[in-house]
Amino acid sequence: MSRLRCVLVDIVITMATVIAACTYFNIVHGELQMPSFVITGWGLLVVAVLGGRLLYPKLMSRRLDILRAGWHHLLIFLISTCYMIFFYIKLWLEGRIIIFEDIRFNKWWIISIIISVLAEAIIFWSGMLRVFFTSEQLAIKWRIIAAVCGMIPIANICVLIRMMIITGNEIKFEDNRLKVQASREKDLCKTKYPLFMVHGIFFRDFEHLNYWGRVPKALEENGAEIYYGNHMSSSSVERSARELYDRLEEVCRKAGCEKVNVIAHSKGGLDMRYAISKLGADKYVASLTTINTPHRGCEFAEYLLNKIPKKQQDLVAEKYNAIFRKLGDKDPDFMEGVSNLTFSFCDKFNEEVKDVDGVLYESVGSKLNKATNGRFPLNMSQPLVKHFDGDNDGLVGEKSFSWGSRFTYLTVKGKRGISHGDMIDLNRENIPGFDVREFYIGLVHDLKQRGY
Numbered sequence: 001m002s003r004l005r006c007v008l009v010d011i012v013i014t015m016a017t018v019i020a021a022c023t024y025f026n027i028v029h030g031e032l033q034m035p036s037f038v039i040t041g042w043g044l045l046v047v048a049v050l051g052g053r054l055l056y057p058k059l060m061s062r063r064l065d066i067l068r069a070g071w072h073h074l075l076i077f078l079i080s081t082c083y084m085i086f087f088y089i090k091l092w093l094e095g096r097i098i099i100f101e102d103i104r105f106n107k108w109w110i111i112s113i114i115i116s117v118l119a120e121a122i123i124f125w126s127g128m129l130r131v132f133f134t135s136e137q138l139a140i141k142w143r144i145i146a147a148v149c150g151m152i153p154i155a156n157i158c159v160l161i162r163m164m165i166i167t168g169n170e171i172k173f174e175d176n177r178l179k180v181q182a183s184r185e186k187d188l189c190k191t192k193y194p195l196f197m198v199h200g201i202f203f204r205d206f207e208h209l210n211y212w213g214r215v216p217k218a219l220e221e222n223g224a225e226i227y228y229g230n231h232m233s234s235s236s237v238e239r240s241a242r243e244l245y246d247r248l249e250e251v252c253r254k255a256g257c258e259k260v261n262v263i264a265h266s267k268g269g270l271d272m273r274y275a276i277s278k279l280g281a282d283k284y285v286a287s288l289t290t291i292n293t294p295h296r297g298c299e300f301a302e303y304l305l306n307k308i309p310k311k312q313q314d315l316v317a318e319k320y321n322a323i324f325r326k327l328g329d330k331d332p333d334f335m336e337g338v339s340n341l342t343f344s345f346c347d348k349f350n351e352e353v354k355d356v357d358g359v360l361y362e363s364v365g366s367k368l369n370k371a372t373n374g375r376f377p378l379n380m381s382q383p384l385v386k387h388f389d390g391d392n393d394g395l396v397g398e399k400s401f402s403w404g405s406r407f408t409y410l411t412v413k414g415k416r417g418i419s420h421g422d423m424i425d426l427n428r429e430n431i432p433g434f435d436v437r438e439f440y441i442g443l444v445h446d447l448k449q450r451g452y
Helices: 003-029 036-055 062-093 103-134 139-149 155-183 215-221 237-255 267-278 299-307 310-326 334-339 343-352 378-389 436-449
Strands: 195-198 226-228 260-265 285-291 360-366 406-410
Touching (some): 237 267, 285 436
Parallel strands (some): 195 226, 195 260, 285 360, 360 406
């Protein structure tokens, strides 16, 4: 919807609501007069509504314009509904609303209420539908909560206010980011060698559901050329490494490039280290940046494997393998993948798998500050991991992240922190103090600056 049409809709809806309220007041009093508080209250609302819309600067994307229009309509609804409630309660307390003594007043009272409710319903759904279908930050959680609490008095107002806070922050966050993007050079991430992005365990590279969330699009907007590992979701480090070696060979041949810069998340970092050290992939790799990789393993994973009965482990493995075969894995192996993340495996792995001269090794890790502020299921696992591995990202302990010539440790102030999933934009969530897209843009730009 264009900006002009949005303003016109605001005018019509707001005036309809004003007329409904004032008409009711006049009918109750039986005269064509409007007291000053009604004129002043609704007049200020109209000025605020129309003035706010006309003075809004144009946003950087059509999606945000539509989202802001929805947010704005919900704001009008919230203000006008609260005013209407106050208005009717005031009349009732003053004895001006007579329902049973005079049938004429009863009829017009009902009509005025219906008009007011219809006007408010129109403006509410005008805003709610825009917000529901354009917001990326509400996620499924708040959409479900809104649907459940929609008919519960007070709770619905509280949910609406929370939704407006979330979408208001989204509009500001995304618009500022787009302004920054528009102001900088377009080849910021155009590195000498293409990027080769390697996923971690329990996920695949899907065509329409990117493992890395909004990150690849942001990198490509800044000139990056990206390829993906496309290996199985769960297997041993050795088998995954062989898949990645074949994929590297294919990418370099088809792209006509000598080498690539690898960015590998979680177990993918171990897979790539093995491919470089043991399979000769160093001839295809200029740099390896590992993201939240358990280089020294996870003690909590070892504890669980030792405590959970083998029968239950096999049952979970069987179900997992069956599902991922249907999703494209040729021969997934849940237990091999999990067992290669233990402390004892990684201790032996580090003794045998040595870094190769000529390849730049760097690493990144993050900290989830408080379990309850992370997204499921990492908010559940964080306390268990902390018991065995100390500060962690919900899966991997801080002491396990560091590898190579440079290590970057990320967190944010407050309770939120940055989880294992946040580092690949798993939930597409805007985290105050940390924009995952900008982090990767900076990471890749740094590689470019150093000649990679």
